[in-house]
Amino acid sequence: MHTVALQVDAISLRFGGVVALANVSFDVREGEIRSIIGPNGAGKSSMLNCINGVYRPQHGCIAFRGQAFGRSNPCEVAALGVARTFQNLALFGGMNVLENILVGRNRMARSGLFTTALGLAPARREEAHQRQHARRIVQMLELDAYGDANVEQLPYGIRKRVDLGRALAMEPALLLLDEPMAGMNIEEKADMCGFILEVHQRLGTTIVLIEHDIGVVMDLSDRIVVLDQGRKIADGSPHEVQSDPAVVAAYLGLDD
Amino acid sequence: MGFFLETAIGGLMAGMLYSLVAIGFVLIYKASGVFNFAHGSLVLFAALAMARFSEWAGTVEGLDSLVLRNLVAIVATLITLLVLAWCIQRWCLSRLVNQKPVTLLMATIGIAYMLDGVGQLVFGSGIYKIDVGMPKNPLILGAGMFPQGILVNMEDAWAAVASVLMVLMLAAFFRLTRWGRALRAVADDQKAALSIGIGLESAWLLVWFLAGLTALVAGVVWGSKLGVQFALSYVALKAIPAVVLGGLTSIPGAIVGSVIVGVGEKLTEVYLGPHVGGGIEIWFAYVLALALLLVRPQGLLGEKIIDRV
Numbered sequence: 001m002h003t004v005a006l007q008v009d010a011i012s013l014r015f016g017g018v019v020a021l022a023n024v025s026f027d028v029r030e031g032e033i034r035s036i037i038g039p040n041g042a043g044k045s046s047m048l049n050c051i052n053g054v055y056r057p058q059h060g061c062i063a064f065r066g067q068a069f070g071r072s073n074p075c076e077v078a079a080l081g082v083a084r085t086f087q088n089l090a091l092f093g094g095m096n097v098l099e100n101i102l103v104g105r106n107r108m109a110r111s112g113l114f115t116t117a118l119g120l121a122p123a124r125r126e127e128a129h130q131r132q133h134a135r136r137i138v139q140m141l142e143l144d145a146y147g148d149a150n151v152e153q154l155p156y157g158i159r160k161r162v163d164l165g166r167a168l169a170m171e172p173a174l175l176l177l178d179e180p181m182a183g184m185n186i187e188e189k190a191d192m193c194g195f196i197l198e199v200h201q202r203l204g205t206t207i208v209l210i211e212h213d214i215g216v217v218m219d220l221s222d223r224i225v226v227l228d229q230g231r232k233i234a235d236g237s238p239h240e241v242q243s244d245p246a247v248v249a250a251y252l253g254l255d256d
Numbered sequence: 257m258g259f260f261l262e263t264a265i266g267g268l269m270a271g272m273l274y275s276l277v278a279i280g281f282v283l284i285y286k287a288s289g290v291f292n293f294a295h296g297s298l299v300l301f302a303a304l305a306m307a308r309f310s311e312w313a314g315t316v317e318g319l320d321s322l323v324l325r326n327l328v329a330i331v332a333t334l335i336t337l338l339v340l341a342w343c344i345q346r347w348c349l350s351r352l353v354n355q356k357p358v359t360l361l362m363a364t365i366g367i368a369y370m371l372d373g374v375g376q377l378v379f380g381s382g383i384y385k386i387d388v389g390m391p392k393n394p395l396i397l398g399a400g401m402f403p404q405g406i407l408v409n410m411e412d413a414w415a416a417v418a419s420v421l422m423v424l425m426l427a428a429f430f431r432l433t434r435w436g437r438a439l440r441a442v443a444d445d446q447k448a449a450l451s452i453g454i455g456l457e458s459a460w461l462l463v464w465f466l467a468g469l470t471a472l473v474a475g476v477v478w479g480s481k482l483g484v485q486f487a488l489s490y491v492a493l494k495a496i497p498a499v500v501l502g503g504l505t506s507i508p509g510a511i512v513g514s515v516i517v518g519v520g521e522k523l524t525e526v527y528l529g530p531h532v533g534g535g536i537e538i539w540f541a542y543v544l545a546l547a548l549l550l551v552r553p554q555g556l557l558g559e560k561i562i563d564r565v
Binding site: 052054073074075078079083084086090091092093094095099102103104105106107109111113116117123127130166167169170 | 434435441444
């Protein structure tokens, strides 16, 4: 028996007259890697943005561990333990690598404004503790060499890794990865795959992955949802999805 | 040479005074992308509160000492500023999330008039004194080197020290504390900040309180120099070209811009003034800012704005 971590129930999302998602339902089990795939414009990113609270769907309900949050904002969703990375990097450009990851620890920190501002001992201990944790993430993602570098000066592949690190700093129960390998070369992709698997195995994090590289998706995923033009057209194990005629048709643009 | 140095040092001090106000502009602009028109009024409001609280504290039995009175007044003013920041956030800014910058700009103009009105309603509209014991006597430096020595206004020197201290403390706060980092995160990318659980409401509350804090320091310094009166809110008008010069997004820029304005206007007034009939101090900063805008729109230390097309 599997426990369901995330339940997505009959989500419909429209932008004016454009239907981005139409009645999409699926679930994500505790501890699995669940991928969402589909051609361009299928609604993958819209789906992720609904889960993350950026978009508010007109219909349907999303529940994480039994808590429904169809009308929450991203900040409240983050408080539930849902972290995400961004397709088009959204790192804090004015900060170095360690600071970017450290700021992800904010949710875990408890020191109040005034103890912090006055530099009292408990606040200093906490700061040291958070820094230590952030350094462990830096090590795990093999970013040691870049710790003090400003993120804007780093290569693209490394910045994607920092983005993952910042999300991991939140100690998420659910991690949403929006095309973590977009624009990477083969070597960088292999590294990123390794890190995702390591996170999944070592921390047991439940992961929802959007990715264009079908090979990567087939290797990593436990189960896959396929979207096309805002509708769910298939749902199952990599093997089932691969041989589904509707999926083949959607990817090759055949009329069925 | 002695006279030149004296003028330049006087300008430097004046520049540090401007920077007290300029930093407040930069804080709000960085955190929310809004040019805060109300900052001058915030300076006046903080100074009024400080002056009157100190006066009122003096009427209480047992609070005769100046230091004690000022301490009580500072605490009371800080609480007032915190409540004010909360009101601005709760009733104005949180309703304008995702609006165009020009809408927010108009809102800050509204806040400016509210602050002027409410401040004078509550604290009175007379001329009040702030006395925090800043020394009034000038100091003469280098008497051996130059014929008359160099005259330094000690009041301005203390203000400059206060300004430097405040900047160092702000820098440490932004660099070394989680609250400071959270504010930088919001300033950098609101969407990403939200996704890691940093709420805009608390960030804006904090940044308006910090702006209030800098306004209080500026208000105390300027107020004890000029007296607390309505004209104090015009001091901010001198800080605007300084901020434009230095770049709206940079705190070091605000200081550099302020010093350039301070030194520049004093030197030109003294050396060019007699040839053009004086009054250079009034327009110098604006012309300089305008000239720089033509060459470097982002200011000296501001971030270059690159829009992907």
